[in-house]
Amino acid sequence: MDIRGKKILVTGSDGFIGSHLTERLLxxxxxxxxxVYYNSLNSWGWIDTFQPAKKSQIEVFTGDIRDPxxxxxxxxxxxxxxxxxxxxxxxxxxxSPDSYVDTNIKGTLNVLQAARDLETSRILVTSTSEVYGTAxxxxxxxxxxxxxxxxxxxxxxxxxxxxxxxxRSFNMPVTIVRPFNTYGPRQSARAVIPTIITxxxxxxxxxxxxSLTPTRDFNYVKDTVQGFIELARSEDxxxxxxxxxxxxxxxxxxxxxxxxxxxxxxxxxVCEEQRMRPEKSEVNRLLxxxxxIRRLTNWEPKxxxxxxxxxxxxxxxxxxxxxKVDTYNI
Numbered sequence: 001m002d003i004r005g006k007k008i009l010v011t012g013s014d015g016f017i018g019s020h021l022t023e024r025l026l027x028x029x030x031x032x033x034x035x036v037y038y039n040s041l042n043s044w045g046w047i048d049t050f051q052p053a054k055k056s057q058i059e060v061f062t063g064d065i066r067d068p069x070x071x072x073x074x075x076x077x078x079x080x081x082x083x084x085x086x087x088x089x090x091x092x093x094x095x096s097p098d099s100y101v102d103t104n105i106k107g108t109l110n111v112l113q114a115a116r117d118l119e120t121s122r123i124l125v126t127s128t129s130e131v132y133g134t135a136x137x138x139x140x141x142x143x144x145x146x147x148x149x150x151x152x153x154x155x156x157x158x159x160x161x162x163x164x165x166x167x168r169s170f171n172m173p174v175t176i177v178r179p180f181n182t183y184g185p186r187q188s189a190r191a192v193i194p195t196i197i198t199x200x201x202x203x204x205x206x207x208x209x210x211s212l213t214p215t216r217d218f219n220y221v222k223d224t225v226q227g228f229i230e231l232a233r234s235e236d237x238x239x240x241x242x243x244x245x246x247x248x249x250x251x252x253x254x255x256x257x258x259x260x261x262x263x264x265x266x267x268x269x270v271c272e273e274q275r276m277r278p279e280k281s282e283v284n285r286l287l288x289x290x291x292x293i294r295r296l297t298n299w300e301p302k303x304x305x306x307x308x309x310x311x312x313x314x315x316x317x318x319x320x321x322x323x324k325v326d327t328y329n330i
Contacts, residue, residue, distance in 0.1 A: 001122065001233050004029035007077055011035040011065055011111065012084035013058075014045025016187045017126075017179075021082060021225045022047065026057055028229070035074050035085065038062040046186050065107035072114040080122040080232060083111045086156075089190045090130070090277065093152035104155035105162065112166045112174070120173075124232055127178040127241065129217070129286050131157045138249075139289035142178070142241050149281045160241065167239045175231055176241035180288040184221030184308060185315035189323045193218070193309070196256050197316050200263040202325040207260065207267050210275035212253030217245050217288045220308030223301045230297035237296050245288025246301050263313065274328065 008025055012018040013034035025032050036044045044060055063070035065085040075081060087093070087103045108125060115123050132140050133147025148154030166172045183193040192209070199207050219227075227244035231237050250258075253269070260267045276282075293299050303311075316323075 001080075001235070003229065003232065005031065006079045007031045007033070008080045008082065009033045009035055009075055009078045010082045010084065012086060014043075014047055015084065016046070017182055017221060017224060018084040019046035019186055020184070020221050021084070021228055022058065023050070023054070024225045024229060026054060032057070033059040033061055033074065033078065035061050035063060035065070037085070038064055065110065066102050068110040068113065071107075071110040072117070075111070075114045075118055075120060078118070078120060080124070081111060081115060081120055082124050082126075082228060082232070083108065084126045086126065088128075088152065089188070090150045090152045091190070093150055093155075094278075097151035100151055100155040101158075104152075105158045108159040109162055112162065112172065116166065116170055116172060122232060123172065123174045124177050124228060125159065125163045125174060127160050127176050128153065128156050129178060129180040129243070129245070129288060130283060131160060131178070132286065134283050135285040135287060138285065138287040139245070139247050140243070140287060141289040142243060142292055149283055150277070173238050175237045175239070177228055177231055177244065178241055179224045179227065179244040180217040180219055180246070180286060182219045182221050182224045184312050185319075187221070192252060193255070193312060194316060194323065196259050197263070197313055198320055198323045198325045200259060200267060201313075201317055201320050203264070204325070205267050206270045207256060208270050208272045208275065208328070209252065209256060210271065210277065211282060212256065212269065212271065213251060213284065214282060215249040215251045215285045215287065217247065217249050217286050218305055218308070219244055219246060219301065220303035220311070223303055226302070227293060227299050230299040231293070234297045240292075240296070242293050242296070243288045243290060244293060244299070245290045247288060247290050248305070249285070249287040250305065259309065259313075262309070
């Protein structure tokens with residue numbers, strides 16, 4: 001499928017990955033409608049930081065993914081939906097699991113129901129590597145068992161299974177897009193990489209973290225976005241679930257030490273109890289297989305971790321005022 005000229009809806013376009021995807025779609029000549037979360041401040045999230053010329057190219061729709069009527073209205077006249085709207089913070093899912101069910105499961109169902117009625121040509125639904133839980137084998141391919149180790153991951157598993165059911169029941173043109181840990185400019189301060197970098201840039205000598213032993217497979221956001229694009233272009237991935245992964249891993253401790261070496265070598269790591277996940281909930285190892293996406297599309301990662309971290313550090317250095325460095329937000 002050619003992206004140029006297509007009418008495309010991006011849910012969650014006000015967020016981290018969604019805002020980067022929106023920008024990339026504009027560059028490719030798509031006609032983009034951005035679904036942003038309605039709020040009394042009329043904030044469009046990261047879209048508000050776009051240059052006026054770029055912002056003027058976007059049709060912004062304010063709504064709530066939990067509202068089926070608003071979702072249906074947003075999807076009218078749309079060729080392709082990239083569904084990214086979700087609640088994502090794992091610690092907050094311990095606190096408010098109901099909101100994750102409403103947003104992640106019911107929100108996805110709203111998109112699917114509208115797509116079925118409106119006969120939308122393509123739907124790409126965002127999953128997460130957290131659905132796999134701690135690796136039972138590596139690299140983790142798409143046949144790996146799913147494990148709900150947090151309320152967040154359980155709701156994403158639920159959403160994935162609803163997507164699968166709509167493909168099998170109604171032959172819907174859906175693809176489950178499963179990125180491993182994405183990082184880069186605009187990421188929430190609750191994620192580990194901006195947490196480390198912002199503390200270092202603020203001059204803190206003690207870098208406060210949770211567990212240091214888990215490993216992660218980190219995707220730079222531009223690579224993740226290109227994965228979405230290549231999956232939308234391919235007809236071979238309809239009805240499939242597809243990892244976006246680098247097939248490389250690094251422990252949180254090793255990552256932190258690398259960033260300390262780059263920014264402030266005198267800093268040291270302090271593990272805080274409040275930042276620890278419950279033992280059975282902690283995902284100890286994530287290392288994804290990218291064999292399937294490479295086989296079915298033209299995607300391949302362009303950024304090394306070192307290159308991606310350098311761009312992320314530079315962006316955060318220029319935008320640290322947007323982060324509450326001294327406040328731990330679950």
